[in-house]
Amino acid sequence: MRGVSHLTDLSSGSAQPASQGNAATVGGDDIILELRDLEKRYGHIQALKRSTLAFRRGEIHAIVGENGAGKSTLIKLLTGVIRRSGGTIVWNGQEVDLSTPNEAIALGINAVHQEVVLCRHLSVAANIFLGDESTKFGLLQRRDMTRAAQKILDDMGFSLPADVILDTLTIGQQQLVATARASLRGTKFIIFDEPTAYLTRQEATQLFALIRRLKAEGVTVVYISHRMEEVFELADRVSVLRDGTHVGTRNIDETDDAELVSLMINRTLDQIYHKEQIPFGKTLLETCNLSGKGFTDISITLRAGEIVGLYGLIGAGRSEFALSVFGRNPKTSGDILWKEQPVDISNERKAIDLGIALAPESRRDQGLNLNLPIGFNINLPVYDQLMAGPIIDHGEERRRADQQIKDLGIKTPSRRSLASSMSGGNQQKIVIGKWLNHGAEVFIFDEPTVGVDVGTKAEIYRLFAKLLKNGAGIILISSYLPEVYELADTLHVFREGHLVGSQTDRERSHEDILAEAIGV
Amino acid sequence: MTTEITPTTTKTRRNFSFLFALTLVGLLVLICVALSIATPNFATGNNISNLLRQGSMIAILAIGQTFVIITAGIDLSVGAIVGFSTVVVAGLIQSGMPVYLAIIITLIMGLLIGFFHAFGIVKMGLPPFIITLATLTSLRGIGLLMTNGSTINITDASFNQFSRESFLGVPNLFWMVIIVAVPAFVFLHLSKWGRYLYAVGSNPEAARLSGVSVPKMIYIAYGLSAMCAAIVGVMLAARLGVGNATQGEGWELQAIASSVIGGTSLFGAVGSVHGPLIGAFILATISNGANLLNVNSFWQRIITGALIIIIVFFDQLRRRNR
Structure with missing residues (x-):
């Protein structure tokens, strides 16, 4: 009954008959783990709402959902890190408690977490x-x-x-x-949480081979990912979580991208890659034969209203290039021109004062002060501008933080909540907010959508368009080809620290560009 | 959906920090009330003045120490700087230098010792624990060498008198706490520099990429901590009327304890000016009360240790439940 009521909750998302979802949820006797009306509350907040899910022996079961949909909560419940607030867990037909990590391990439940532990x-x-x-x-x-x-x-x-x-x-190898x-x-049940976020293509291929082998050995694999193509490549079945509720399970060959996305966000996504053509303005930033640690001889030009995409594998020198442009790492030769004037960017402050913003690759390690409030993070680059004499203008500090939280739709009870309490997508919005607040003209986004759900992705892309309309230029660094391919006006391909190809008109195929990046 | 929209938790960081400070004040008041009942000698003007004098020095050390701990560092040298500063200020005064000049030179020397710590951390890549541990031992050695192991008596009566006098009924030494604490509060809680200190302690790389000069903040934090210690050195020299390099033994640990009791996190990015102040006076009151009650001084140490565990444990619980 529970399953049916969940599916009827799906008022607008899907026209799928409830019976089909139900049939997929309650399978035969090859069920290894069943969750009945599982619930988790943190105080008043319900992280998981009475969800019923069944996992079969030897299947690859993908779980998708936006950030904050309850995926992490589910993992923590399954691995005994947190204790459920209600419902039952049935393992091999026996009711189990699963309230400690040791109990989970003893049963044969293991997890590979997103961050290497x-x-x-x-x-x-x-x-x-x-x-x-x-x-x-x-x-x-x-x-x-x-x-x-x-x-x-x-x-x-x-x-x-x-x-x-x-x-x-590397992080990928550690993973x-x-x-x-x-x-x-003796693992019988293994959970992968966004395992490919930091992997190179080759590493991901090795991982997929292992996952298929585990499946062949009868191990149940739960695969959590934002990358739809991986879900379709690997999974037998896929379950969708939304706002802490299980909204449906589908056999992979009976569903498609569009259905899953609409289940996840409860609205249709006509266009994720929101792109508007904006006439280019004056040249903002230019590098002439710039070299530094990890990259050699890079010349690119960025105009107002333009997105310059830097594509390449992880470690190809794109992030290192960005860090040198931003003054974080010294350059060894070459020049940087700002609005056609040579400039010496010897530290981050100089870059920031010129009007360059960097949203770095790692939110956790480089982008955010996690154990400090959201408002603090948003205002960190601009405290110089907030001083009224020797002390901070607290009214202005509050106003600025609240404005970014409102403009970007950061889901938080207060600007005083800690950045660490936010989901990945909201954390990325905080990083972006701090540079919108600063009012930069050149935005360097390094992997802005890693670990971000599809709804937030679309929001971020719409934000790009808004920035461009306001006369800014964007350097977009990404390892996700569809993203740079669709969004960039000029696309540069990096390999082993060199610029190996450029295009401005999407004349070449994805395959060509990928081949260029790998060097085959 | 069957579930109502979940109400958001409106409890905030500031409320928590305020509540914690209130709890600490409550604890301090409780101890005072208990001691007033237990012994008639506690609530006397003389004893309270004495208590304020005792507590004020650790309180100032704790404020300086807090700046450093907020950057996720530690300053083990403050006790040694206190001892060394007594020698320097006493030596300068006895050499005939005007008192105000002797004090200024001592404070600048303190600042320079702090800069040396920052230099070791920023330029030489030494862990804060190591560089300040090194100066802890060396400074005592230098002080003993300078005095040949003896004590310098200060014969300037006005200098010694300062520490015994009161202004508006409050001991001068306690006024020193206020003179240090008010600018410290403005610096840490109301200025951008304070924000930068928290940012460095929370995530130095993110701070750097936001345009914060991390080395500069390290210099400021260690410079201020060492200068607070030099101020305390001058106060102690005035109170005892002597300069002796072995003074202030173990005070660094009392300063760290006060800071931690006052809610500072040794992992950095959490702390205040008022918390450590209250922490220092809680420790001073306990020690004062124990003396009045003739509690064995060995017990005092045990009580202090237990108190640190209990208070920090409750603080941890509070953070976890957030």
């Missing part, structure tokens, strides 16, 4: 065997463990050394180590 200073092998070390007479068998770990990694098809310190690997760790030890 491993010991950075230990070796790959030590991380894989953490908590399960092989010992002889109480002494660690380091060599045995390294050998065993190497074998595991090789078997999984990950080309990674087992004896290096985790810290020396693979976390995956290897989670898929060991």
Whole structure:
């Protein structure tokens, strides 16, 4: 009954008959884990509202939903990190409590989290065997463990050394180590939370192969992702969460992008890539043969009203280029021109004062002061302008913060809430808000939509159009080709620190550009 | 939807910090009331003045320490700077220098010691714990070398008199707390520099990419902390009438304890000026009361330790429930 009532809640989103969703939710006896009327409340806030979901043995079950739809809450409930407020959890036909992480692990439930939760200073092998070390007479068998770990990694098809310190690997490689760790030890149920966010294409391919193998071995895989094409590539079934409610489960071959998106956001998305042609104005920023750490000889021009896209694989030198333009890293040669005048941008303050804004690649590490309030973050670049004598004009401080929160639709009870309490999409809006507040003319967005749901993506793209109309220019760095392809007026392709191709009229296909970026 | 729109939590950070400060004041008042009942000697003008004098020095150290801890650092050298400053100010006065000049030079010296810490952190890449631990031991050594291990007696009566006198019925040493705390409050809570300190403590990279000069803020924080310690050194020299490099032993830990009791987080980006002030006077009152009640001084240390655990534990609970 519960399932039916949920689907009838779906007033406008889908015309699918309720019976179909129901049939997909309650399957046969091959159900490994069933959640009945599961609920989680934090005080007055309901993070998960009486959701009923069933997972089959040996299936890849995708879960999609906007940021804040309750996906993280669901993961935490399944891994015993938090305790449910109501409902029952049935594992292999038996009701279980699942109130501690140890209980989840004992059952065979494991998760690979979006942020790597491993010991950075230990070796790959030590991380894989953490908590399960092989010992002889109480002494660690380091060599045995390294050998065993190497074998595991090789078997999984990950080309990674087992004896290096985790810290020396890229985030993507660390993610693979976390995956290897989670898929060991009698895992029967494994949850991936946005696993490809930091992976290169090759790494993602290795990961997908492993996921398919786990499935073949009868392991249930829960796959959480914002990337629709991955969901369609991998999953057998897909469940949609919206506002903490399970709104439906579909077999993958009976649904499509459009239906899932409309379930997720409860409205149709006629155009995600909102793009308006705006006549280009004067030249704002120019680099002439700029070189620095990680990139060589880059010349690009940005005009008012223009989006210049920088595409390439992670590590191709795009972010390093942006950091040098912003004065974070020193350049080694070449020039930067601002409105056709040579300028010396030797630190971030100079870039900011000229009118350059950088929304950096990592919100958590570079973009936000997470344990400080939203209003604080929004005003951080402009406290200079907020001083009334020696002290801050608090009225103006409040007004500025509230204005950005309102303009950008940041979902928060107050500007005093901590940035860490916000979902990924709202955090990205805070980063953008702080530069709108500052009033820059050149905006550098480095991977602005990583880990952001489709609704927020569309909002961010509409915001780009608004900035361009106000006479700004945008440098858009992205590893997501459809995004830069559709939005950029000029698209530059980076490979190994060099600019290897440019186009202005979308004359070349996605495949051509990808080939250029990979270098085949 | 069957569920009503969930009401948003309107409790805010500021309310929490205000409530916490109120709780601390409540605790302080409670201790005072209890002590007034337990011993007739507590609520006397003489004893209260004495208590204010005792507490004021740690209070000033705690304010300086808080600036540093907000940047997610630590300053272990403040006790040693106190001792060293007593030697410097005493030596200068005894060499015939005018008192005001001797004080100014001592304070500048304190500031420079702080800048040296910042230099070690920013330019040499040393952890704050290490560089300030190094000056903790070296400064005591330098002070002992300068005096050859002996004590310098200050013969200038006006200098010594200052610490014993009162203004408007309040001891001069306590006025010093107000003279330090008011600008400190404006600096930390009302100026952009305060905001930058929090930003550096929360995420230095994000602060940098927002145009905050992280090195400058480190110099300011450690400079102010060391200068607060030099101020305390001058106050102590006046109170005891001597300069001795071994003075202020362990005061850095009392300053850190006061700061932490006052709600400062050792992880950075959380703290205030008023919290550590109250924290310092809670510690001073407990020690004063224990003396009056003839509690073994060994017990005092245990009580202080237990109090730190209890208060910080409740503070953690409060943060977690947010």
